[in-house]
Amino acid sequence: MKCYCLRMGNTFKNVKNSSKNYMVFTLGQRWISDTESELGLGTVVAIDTRMITLLFPATGENRLYARSDSPVTRVIFNPGDTVTSHEGWQMQVDEVRNDNDLITYIGTRLDTEETHVMLREVMLDSKLVFSKPQDRLFAGQLDRMDRFALRFRARKYQSEQYRLPVSGLRGMRTNLIPHQLHIAHDVGRRHAPRVLLADEVGLGKTIEAGMIIQQQLLAGRAERVLIVVPETLQHQWLVEMLRRFNLRFALFDDDRYAEAQHDSDNAFDTEQLIICSLDFVRRNKQRLDKLADADWDLMVVDEAHHLAWSEGEPSREYQVIEKLAEKTPGVLLLTATPEQLGMESHFARLRLLDPDRFHDFAAFVEEQQHFRPIADAVTSLLADHAISQNEMNMINELVGEQDIEPLLQVANSDREGKQDARSELISMLMDRHGTSRVLFRNTRNGVKGFPKRELHAIRLPLPAQYQTAIKVSGIMGTRKSAEARARDLLYPEQIYQEFEGDTGTWWNFDPRVEWLMGYLTSNRKEKVLVICAQAATALQLEQVLREREGIRAAVFHEGLSIIERDRAAAWFASEENGAQVLLCSEIGSEGRNFQFASRLVMFDLPFNPDLLEQRIGRLDRIGQAHDIQILVPWLEKTAQAVLLRWYHEGLDAFEHTCPTGRAIYDSVNAELINYLAAPENSDGFDDFISECRKQHDALKFQLEQGRDRLLELNSNGGEAAQALANTIAEQDNDTELVNFALNLFDIVGINQEDRSDNLIVLTPSDHMLVPDFPGLPEDGCTITFNRDQALSREDTQFITWEHPLIRNGLDLILSGDTGSCALSLLKNKALPVGTLLVEMIYVVESQAPKHLQLTRFLPPTPVRLLLDRNGTNLAGKVEFESFNRQLNAVNRHTGSKLVNAVQQDVHAILTLAEKEVVSEARAVIDAARREASEKLGAELSRLEALKAVNPNIRDDEVEALETNRQQVLESLDEANWRLDALRLIVVTHQ
Numbered sequence: 001m002k003c004y005c006l007r008m009g010n011t012f013k014n015v016k017n018s019s020k021n022y023m024v025f026t027l028g029q030r031w032i033s034d035t036e037s038e039l040g041l042g043t044v045v046a047i048d049t050r051m052i053t054l055l056f057p058a059t060g061e062n063r064l065y066a067r068s069d070s071p072v073t074r075v076i077f078n079p080g081d082t083v084t085s086h087e088g089w090q091m092q093v094d095e096v097r098n099d100n101d102l103i104t105y106i107g108t109r110l111d112t113e114e115t116h117v118m119l120r121e122v123m124l125d126s127k128l129v130f131s132k133p134q135d136r137l138f139a140g141q142l143d144r145m146d147r148f149a150l151r152f153r154a155r156k157y158q159s160e161q162y163r164l165p166v167s168g169l170r171g172m173r174t175n176l177i178p179h180q181l182h183i184a185h186d187v188g189r190r191h192a193p194r195v196l197l198a199d200e201v202g203l204g205k206t207i208e209a210g211m212i213i214q215q216q217l218l219a220g221r222a223e224r225v226l227i228v229v230p231e232t233l234q235h236q237w238l239v240e241m242l243r244r245f246n247l248r249f250a251l252f253d254d255d256r257y258a259e260a261q262h263d264s265d266n267a268f269d270t271e272q273l274i275i276c277s278l279d280f281v282r283r284n285k286q287r288l289d290k291l292a293d294a295d296w297d298l299m300v301v302d303e304a305h306h307l308a309w310s311e312g313e314p315s316r317e318y319q320v321i322e323k324l325a326e327k328t329p330g331v332l333l334l335t336a337t338p339e340q341l342g343m344e345s346h347f348a349r350l351r352l353l354d355p356d357r358f359h360d361f362a363a364f365v366e367e368q369q370h371f372r373p374i375a376d377a378v379t380s381l382l383a384d385h386a387i388s389q390n391e392m393n394m395i396n397e398l399v400g401e402q403d404i405e406p407l408l409q410v411a412n413s414d415r416e417g418k419q420d421a422r423s424e425l426i427s428m429l430m431d432r433h434g435t436s437r438v439l440f441r442n443t444r445n446g447v448k449g450f451p452k453r454e455l456h457a458i459r460l461p462l463p464a465q466y467q468t469a470i471k472v473s474g475i476m477g478t479r480k481s482a483e484a485r486a487r488d489l490l491y492p493e494q495i496y497q498e499f500e501g502d503t504g505t506w507w508n509f510d511p512r513v514e515w516l517m518g519y520l521t522s523n524r525k526e527k528v529l530v531i532c533a534q535a536a537t538a539l540q541l542e543q544v545l546r547e548r549e550g551i552r553a554a555v556f557h558e559g560l561s562i563i564e565r566d567r568a569a570a571w572f573a574s575e576e577n578g579a580q581v582l583l584c585s586e587i588g589s590e591g592r593n594f595q596f597a598s599r600l601v602m603f604d605l606p607f608n609p610d611l612l613e614q615r616i617g618r619l620d621r622i623g624q625a626h627d628i629q630i631l632v633p634w635l636e637k638t639a640q641a642v643l644l645r646w647y648h649e650g651l652d653a654f655e656h657t658c659p660t661g662r663a664i665y666d667s668v669n670a671e672l673i674n675y676l677a678a679p680e681n682s683d684g685f686d687d688f689i690s691e692c693r694k695q696h697d698a699l700k701f702q703l704e705q706g707r708d709r710l711l712e713l714n715s716n717g718g719e720a721a722q723a724l725a726n727t728i729a730e731q732d733n734d735t736e737l738v739n740f741a742l743n744l745f746d747i748v749g750i751n752q753e754d755r756s757d758n759l760i761v762l763t764p765s766d767h768m769l770v771p772d773f774p775g776l777p778e779d780g781c782t783i784t785f786n787r788d789q790a791l792s793r794e795d796t797q798f799i800t801w802e803h804p805l806i807r808n809g810l811d812l813i814l815s816g817d818t819g820s821c822a823l824s825l826l827k828n829k830a831l832p833v834g835t836l837l838v839e840m841i842y843v844v845e846s847q848a849p850k851h852l853q854l855t856r857f858l859p860p861t862p863v864r865l866l867l868d869r870n871g872t873n874l875a876g877k878v879e880f881e882s883f884n885r886q887l888n889a890v891n892r893h894t895g896s897k898l899v900n901a902v903q904q905d906v907h908a909i910l911t912l913a914e915k916e917v918v919s920e921a922r923a924v925i926d927a928a929r930r931e932a933s934e935k936l937g938a939e940l941s942r943l944e945a946l947k948a949v950n951p952n953i954r955d956d957e958v959e960a961l962e963t964n965r966q967q968v969l970e971s972l973d974e975a976n977w978r979l980d981a982l983r984l985i986v987v988t989h990q
Contacts, residue, residue, distance in 0.1 A: 023067055025052045026101040028122040032130075033063065034071040034140045034892055041075060041128040057086075057126040071893055073140035075121075075128070076103055082110070084125040091117055133982045134910060136821040138903060140896035143822045145889045148983050150747050151819030152841055152880060153740055154810050155862040155980065161801045162859035166728050168215035171802025173244045173790045174207050176725040177622055179447055182717025183208045183440045185724060188215030191960040192297075192329035194353040196304075198336065198441040199715075201657055202450070202617055205334045206237070208440075209300050210245045212332060217247070218802065220850025222297035222330060224272050225249075228321065229302040231277035232587070237302065238275055239592070243566075243794060246775075246804050252276040257287065268294035282320050292323055298330035305336040309348035311361055318348065325352045336659075343368075353438055354954065378429050381422045387412045399428050437946075437953065440715040444657060447716060451598070452627040453620060455654040457644060460511040462492075462635045469496040470638075486676035489639035491533060491604055507544045512603060512633040516541070517549050519601070519631070520581060527572065527597035528581045531615050533604050535559055538583040541603070545581065552578070556592070557585040565592070570795035572597075576756070584618075586611065594618055596792050598626035605632070605643045609653055609661030616654070630654055639676040642685070646672060650692035660699040664692055732787050737806075741785075741799055744809045747818075748773060751780075758786050759796060762805075770812060775804035814860075822983040823895040824887035827990070835987035836902055837874070838909045840865045842917050844924045846975035852968050857935075858928035858975060863920045869905055871912035887985065898986055906984065913979075921977040929972045936965040 029044045031054060040058030047053075047067075054063050054072065065072060077083050081093045083105055095106040103121040108114065130136045161167065168188060169181060180203075187193045188211060197205045216222035227249065229237050234251055241247040250256070250271040257280075260267035268274060268291055278301075281288050301307075301321055308315035314322070325331050333349050343365060350358040358364055380391045387395075392408050404425065411421040444450055473495045477485055488495055493506040500506075507513045520528060532538055535557035545551040554568040572582040573596060582594070586606060600619050606612050619628050632654075634640045647653045651661050665672070668688075675685055717724070742760075745752055749768035753761040763780030764773065783797045783805070784790050790798030799806065813819065826837070845860040866875040866883075890898070899906070940961050947953035 023070060024101060025067065028102055028120075030075045030103075030121045030124055031072045032075050032128065032139055032141075034073055034142075034896060036063075037130065037136075037139070037141045039063070041124060041126045042072070043122060043126075058128075069893065073896060075139070077105065083107075083119065085119055086123055086125050088125070091119055131817060133817075133820045133979055134906075136817060137823075137899055137906070137982060137984070140892070140899065141821060142892050142895045142899075143817075143819050145822050145824050145884075145887060145983075146743075147747055147819035148822035148981060149819070149884050150740075150743055151813055151981050152862065152864070154744075154813050155841065155843065155860065157736065157740060157801070158810055158814070159859045159861045162855040164731075166724065166731070167856075168218045168802070169211060169724075170728050170731060171246070171798075171800045172207075172211060172214065173787075173798040174204075174211075175622070175791065176728055176787075177204060177207075178721035178725045179442050179716040180204050180208050180211065181724045181728070182721035183715065184211030184215060186717075187332075187440075188212045189219070191221065191957055191964070194331045194438065194954075196333045196335060196349050196353065196439045198334075198439060200441075200443045200659065201613055202444070202621055203442050203447060204622065206240050206302070207244065209302075209332050209334060210241060210247070213241075213298065213300065214245045214247065214802075216298055216330065219853050221853075224294070224296050225274075225298045225300070226291070226294075226296045226324070226328070227275045227300045227302070228278050228281065228324070229275065230306070231279050233302055234275055234277055239565075241273075241275075246797075247273060249273040249275045253280060266290050266294055278317055278320065281324075282316055288320060288323065292327045296324075296328045298332070299324055299328040300332045300334065302334045304333040304349055304352075305345065307348070307352075309351075310344065314348075318352075322352055326355075350438065357954075378426050381411065381426050381429075395425065395429070399425075404428070442715045447622065450622060451620065451624045453616065453655045454627060454629055455648060456629060456631045457648070458515060458631065458633040460515060460633055460635055462637050463509045463511065465506070465509055466492040466496055466635070466638075469499055472499065482673050482677040486639060486673045487607060489676060489679065490607065490643065491537075492635065492638060493537065494534065507540055512635070513541070513544060515633050516601065516603070517545065517551070520545065520551050521549055523599070524580060526580070526599055527578075527594075528599045528601060529584065529594055529597050529618060530581055530601040530603055531584045531586065531618070532602075533586050533606065535585040535587075537603065538585050542583050551580055553581045553583055554579040555583050558587040566795045569594075570793050573792045573794065586615075592618065592794075593621050595621050595624045598624065599629045599631065601631045601633070603633070605634075605640055605647070607643075609647065609651060609658055609665055612647060612653055613658060613661065620657075637679060639679050642675050642679050645685075645689060646675075646692065650689045651696050652693075658696075660696050663699060664695050667695070668692060732800075734801075737799070737801060738785050741806060741809075744806070744813070748809060748812065750776065755782070757784075758789055759784050759793075769818065773805075773812075774808040820981045822981075823890055823898060824983060824985050825890050825988050826887055826985050828886070828987055829989050831987045833987060833989055836869055836905055836909075837985040837987075838865075838867050838906060838913070839875075839983040839985060840867070840910075840913050840917075840979060841981040842921060842977050843980040844921045844975060844977045846971045848967070848971035852964060852971060854968060854971055857932040857968070858925065858972060861924050862980070863917060863924065863977065865913055865916055865920075867909050867913055867916065869909065871909065871916065873916055899984065902984070902986070910979075910982075917977060925972060925975045928975070929969065932965075932968050932972060936961070936968060940965060 025044050025047050027044050027047065031042050031044065033039050033042065033054075033056075038059075039056040039061060042054035042056045042063070045053050045055045045062075050067055052065055052067055052070070054065065055061075056063065076096065077093055079093050079096060082090055083093060084090050089112075090110045091105065091107045092110060093105045093107045097104045097106065105119045105121070107117060107119075109117050130139045130141055136142075166185075169184060174180070179199075183197070187195050193212065193216075197208055199205050199208070213222070213225055217225070227237055227241075238249055238251055241249050250273065252260075252268070252271075252274050253276070257267050260270045264270050276291075281291055304321070307318040307321055309318045331353055333352060335349055344361060347358060347361050347364050350364075377391065377395050380387055381395075387408070392412070395408065396404065407421045407425055410417050411425055470489065470492060473488065474485075477488070480488075493510060496506045497504045516530070530538075530541070532541070538555050538557055542553045542555045545553045552571075554572045556565055556568045556572075560568065568579075568582065569592060572579045572594070582597075584592075597619060600616065602615060606615065616628070616630065632644060634644050648655075651658050651664065653661055668691075671688060675681070675688065742752065745762060747769075749765045750773060751763045751765050753763070755761055760783050761780060762776060762783055764776055764778065781797050782793075782795060783799050784793070785799050787798060790796050797803065797805065801807075826835075842863040842865070843860050844858070844863060846854055846858055848854045864875045864880065865873050866878055867873055940958070943953060943958055943961055947955075947958060
């Protein structure tokens with residue numbers, strides 16, 4: 001719509017201005033407010049000597065204005081424009097009549113094609129919105145100059161960010177661990193990925209899954225994601241997804257499901273991102289059917305190694321996941337390593353991913369044996385010695401369909417390119433590896449960055465009070481099972497407290513409490529994590545430490561909300577007046593890692609080795625900078641003493657990760673429980689410990705021998721993974737992001753308060769562009785641009801280009817008209833007064849479904865023109881930022897007068913610009929098409945070549961990539977451009 005808007009009294013020749021510069025108004029005229037354009041089209045309904053009244057029918061509001069220099073603009077349409085009547089029908093204007101300052105439009109109705117239809121301006125539709133920059137300009141709806149600059153920068157930065165190869169990997173609040181980034185980069189870009197993530201404990205499978213989920217969501221490959229986990233891990237996943245990836249999952253349990261049933265026939269359709277427990281689904285067939293019918297794009301299953309399966313006898317849990325996997329295109333299974341699982345169990349996981357490919361267990365076992373020569377060949381190439389003739393023959397045989405003799409000659413020489421040749425041969429061999437595309441498995445042996453673990457066992461006497469309580473408990477609990485007695489005896493303070501009730505004060509005589517206070521006071525500069533089994537124990541210890549020694553201790557248990565846990569964790573993490581110690585219960589510590597601390601006190605011991613590793617895993621994570629000191633104060637002649645020896649001497653579980661722990665526990669748990677239930681009976685215990693250690697050593701040796709080093713090489717990504725991490729690290733120091741974000745928050749109207757340590761507190765204000773800014777909580781939030789700061793402060797938001805605050809801010813600015821129209825003054829005596837320049841920002845784009853990821857090749861790309869009256873484009877010589885700094889703002893009222901004065905010139909320049917932009921926009925589109933054709937063609941060729949030698953490449957992957965390529969190129973052929981923003985610049989000498 002071309003809108004011709006004039007200020008009465010300034011343009012019409014028949015209007016005579018009085019000395020008071022009154023504007024000429026007539027009842028029934030249509031005007032628009034310069035300051036409240038959202039009111040729509042106003043009608044003059046009352047006029048007196050000094051004031052006029054406008055009624056805005058679209059909102060039902062009246063406004064009273066002075067007749068002189070009012071902030072309103074007369075609206076008159078031109079021939080060729082399309083106008084809408086208040087009844088809703090539209091008309092193309094052929095003629096404009098002016099009768100006593102009232103306009104009548106004559107034209108053709110678009111619905112009936114009736115000609116010579118007359119429409120008086122008073123009958124125009126009042127819901128008039130000027131959306132095009134030129135329409136807003138001529139309507140006097142000028143933006144502030146800084147908003148125009150923000151809009152251009154938003155366009156520029158958004159375009160640049162879309163093109164980056166690490167897009168989707170920068171926004172997570174995690175350390176930049178190369179092997180994690182490699183897996184996420186590989187899997188996250190696939191169509192409907194179906195993979196097994198089987199890294200050893202502590203290597204970050206949850207992080208890898210989160211990265212993949214985030215990439216799939218940002219790229220539009222997935223919109224609906226389901227995470228199925230054991231019940232005890234639900235909150236851990238909820239916290240990890242929210243705090244690390246800003247993904248707000250809904251936790252579905254019985255109550256939430258019942259509530260959601262009122263809102264939809266299928267309760268699972270009420271949320272896009274859902275976490276639920278396997279037990280929640282398993283218990284109810286109807287619920288499972290609803291879940292399977294909910295059209296998920298991606299499903300993640302944690303602890304998948306617990307899904308029992310044997311040929312002909314799958315467990316109920318396995319069948320549940322199998323049904324969901326059949327209905328869901330993308331599936332991520334998080335599981336133990338293949339060596340821990342055993343061949344049959346490993347096959348069962350692969351069968352969930354691709355039942356057509358993995359349908360026969362015997363055939364799978366035989367196939368796996370054929371990959372040993374490939375691994376041996378890669379080992380030879382990785383070694384620096386010369387390749388023997390036998391090894392070359394083996395490599396030639398494995399890659400028989402290609403002529404690799406020239407590569408082998410270079411690889412076996414001292415010539416330049418030797419390492420490149422070996423790397424290329426390794427890549428060819430890895431392509432032929434049976435499950436390397438569907439299985440990722442890293443081990444601690446293959447990944448650097450882990451600390452040592454040192455155990456300090458502190459022997460303490462058993463108090464008489466506990467001896468009495470244990471003796472009485474034994475007499476009264478004769479009917480209890482051995483396991484129940486064993487569990488009770490691990491925590492003597494609970495036995496004592498049960499007998500004494502509220503009057504019991506076990507902390508007054510328990511030597512562990514005295515030792516803990518002494519240790520903390522002697523190491524006041526150290527951050528110490530204390531874990532105990534029960535929340536009550538943690539709460540009682542906090543009170544004792546605070547009251548007796550003034551020790552600052554935060555408490556972390558399952559009774560706290562996620563926000564309360566965040567605050568406790570942040571207080572513990574703070575270097576300035578932070579808590580020295582964090583007291584955690586067993587359940588409360590799930591999902592939280594504290595790598596900044598390196599001292600762990602186990603006030604008691606957990607019942608099974610998995611929980612022990614989970615406790616140590618709070619500190620023993622990749623990226624931990626110090627050796628971990630594990631302190632265990634234990635009471636002699638108790639079940640604790642028995643369990644301590646079994647963990648340390650039988651399993652070596654304190655000072656090393658223990659992949660054998662669960663298997664050995666399952667085989668000896670009955671005997672172990674008997675020793676725990678009767679700790680005073682030590683007959684045969686030494687032999688029991690010795691036998692467990694033999695089992696541990698033998699099983700660990702088997703696991704080590706079974707390592708698939710070729711798989712590890714493919715899983716950790718090597719130098720390419722490190723380069724990926726380095727690229728993201730460089731972008732972490734992006735000063736452009738900091739400047740843009742602060743400018744964005746300021747213009748949106750978000751309050752900013754600087755804090756110490758590079759922290760900024762954001763809070764909503766009463767004058768924001770929108771009442772509720774997406775991603776900004778009502779009570780505000782604390783942000784940082786520093787990754788290390790964000791990792792140590794869980795109560796902070798880590799701001800990157802991918803953070804919701806930035807992405808929502810970009811959407812808010814670019815989806816509306818903020819900054820799309822402005823006017824500035826250029827004080828430059830080298831140019832004549834009144835020199836006119838028009839700065840135009842065109843956007844080259846193509847409309848396409850998000851899953852095509854067209855933004856990889858053609859994101860909305862700004863093309864800047866700076867034209868004078870002759871149509872000369874000065875943009876190449878006049879850089880935006882330096883030019884912008886020379887300009888001065890002008891108030892809206894004065895600006896509107898200037899616009900009216902140069903309106904005809906601006907129309908002429910805009911016409912010249914439409915011709916000028918064609919070549920530049922077409923060059924952008926052509927470059928994008930060439931890039932897409934080359935890259936997608938190469939991806940397709942590689943996938944087809946892989947499929948020829950590796951049966952794990954699914955047909956649907958190749959078909960999806962070919963379809964994607966065709967649709968991308970078709971969409972690029974339909975790309976176009978439009979004017980997104982413009983700014984008038986008028987030269988002045990004052």
